[in-house]
Amino acid sequence: MNAQDYTDIISLCDKAIDMLDDFFLSKCEMDLRLVKNVAFIFMDERKIRTDVLDSIPVPMRADFSRCVNHINNVCSYTIYPRKNSETEAIYNCISYIKEVINHLIEKINTNKKHITVFYSWQLSTPGKYNNYFIRDCLQAAIKEINQLIPIEERDQNHNIEVDSDTQGTSGSPHIFNTILNKIDTATLFIVDISITSKKTCNSNVMLELGYAIKTLGFNNIIMIFNTALGSLDDLPFDLRSQRVSTYSFKEGDDKKQATKYLTSLLKQAISTALQ
Template sequence: MINTVFYSWQSDLPNNTNRGFLESCLKKAISNLKEVGDFSIELAIDRDTKDEPGMPDIIDTVFKKINRAKIFIADISIINSGSSDRKTPNPNVLIELGYAAKSIGWDKVICIYNKDYGSIEDLPFDIRQRRPIIYSLKEGNKDDAKEYISKSIASTIKSLNANGSLFDIINDFHKVQVDTEILTIINHLRKIIFGYNQELSFELISEFLNIEDIAIVEVLTANRFIGFQVFKRWEVNEKKLQDIVNKVISYHSHGKETATIIIQLMQWTVAFDSFNQLRKNPDLFLQIENSPSHFYAVEGKAFNERNSEFPDRFILLKRLNNEKSQVSDFGDFIETQKIEGLIFSYKLNPKYIENYCKHIRAFISITEKWLDHTNGEFIIDNAKMFEIK
């Protein structure tokens, strides 16, 4: 997992004394940390709209990147030392600094100040009391200054990591739980889109999350499904997300946005579950064939009679030969009519294709919002992913 250090720079001062010079110091600090035996965190430098395609909304992009950063570093050097007006650092840097202080906390903020362009007393009081790293290239050797700055940055990061401040264990724990639910839902939906012939992989997850609406419509129009693919209930996922929401709300450090996105996921499971129910849309899927000979479904109780956590669980098995079968899918089913048709073949009623596509798109959009909010990647709990109980 790559953890970002967001670098808030300014171009008002010479590149070789500030922006470029400080970035080289930061790279050296990260390089030095990699050489420390007990420090195993991978860090990368991020800034403004770096690596963002097209023409992104700059403010929104920067704020999202700050939200995801583990460390925020700001060049707060005075940019108007020759002016008779009030001395100030770069205004954009100050905006980003204020946002970072609120978003990730002052303890994860490192300010750097070049005193060649102004006295430390020129800084606003609330910033100078944060004990910035102060350097001068006029009073000493540039290499010495670089060594001092890089060591100061590395020391701060090591201290944060050592005392547990660099990572929020509770936040990370809840992220793993949400990621597991999202990946479980993706695992079910991708079987509708891609069928049972492809194994779940990061490449397939990426393909699913990047699929266009026109491709979804084409699949839903052309494909034939067995009941097991499309008759699943989503109450188990809803309940798990509800439990996570309750914990997140009680843990105040998460913030409103985290809880909001999880609630949106939970609401999606409720809406999609309702859309699929017979009482809501009894003709959603139209039966076209009898059962395919190579699939059969069994109750989960056949594998574990004591399992009370998933009383409505069924397992889909694919016959390999007369003696062996392999698990192809699992899911929860309640409606008797659907249970009786788990291995029959169906097609999606054309009048529902557009709405079905909208439900899938809504889930993908919420997932993208979650990834934007949580460092752009999934954290997988390998011990529990897709466990069949």
């Protein structure tokens, strides 16, 4: 889920809370469908989705699960008096869900102050010409950009950092969910869409790119393509109709020259995207 999803959930919770307030004052009847819609967002059939639980802070997770399951299973209630233990439990559960979602929104807003570039790389192309090479140029470009940030702003977490895959996470996290959560909170998404030996794009990269398009939008995405491996015409139409940053680097080429070119290209693209 992303910030817009969370905002929509808050709106739905507010509607349910307003309905319950009116219900307690005998101004309307109970709308169980509205109540259960709050829970439905988080469910996969009869269970709370794994990606939802992974995003909830551990201290809040048990109570959040209890509240979602409670309102999802509400089928009937005692109507007299209207404000009783059953209807108050529904009210309290929705209020707690709203509190948790507000916490997640606040976390996203805090992370946005800290500029993060998520790098989506692939194993289907030679690392020394793509993955590792792009990463080194990306780090160099960001180092140059950070040096231009006033010292007082660096103290306010305005430095730019590169993140990728499950880097920085402890234990044995669910890889795909971790990547999606990182994309949700990223400022920019940089992706290597170079053609593989099979004359197609890497499937994992395409999946991550699709999610980033939905979450961040093309304005916050920088697509990188090594023309030494293929032509832009080999890309899916929906991608080649967008701006793609290209470079060319293969065996026998001047690495120093290629590094200087791609570093400059990334520096310009990142600086423009952050304006």
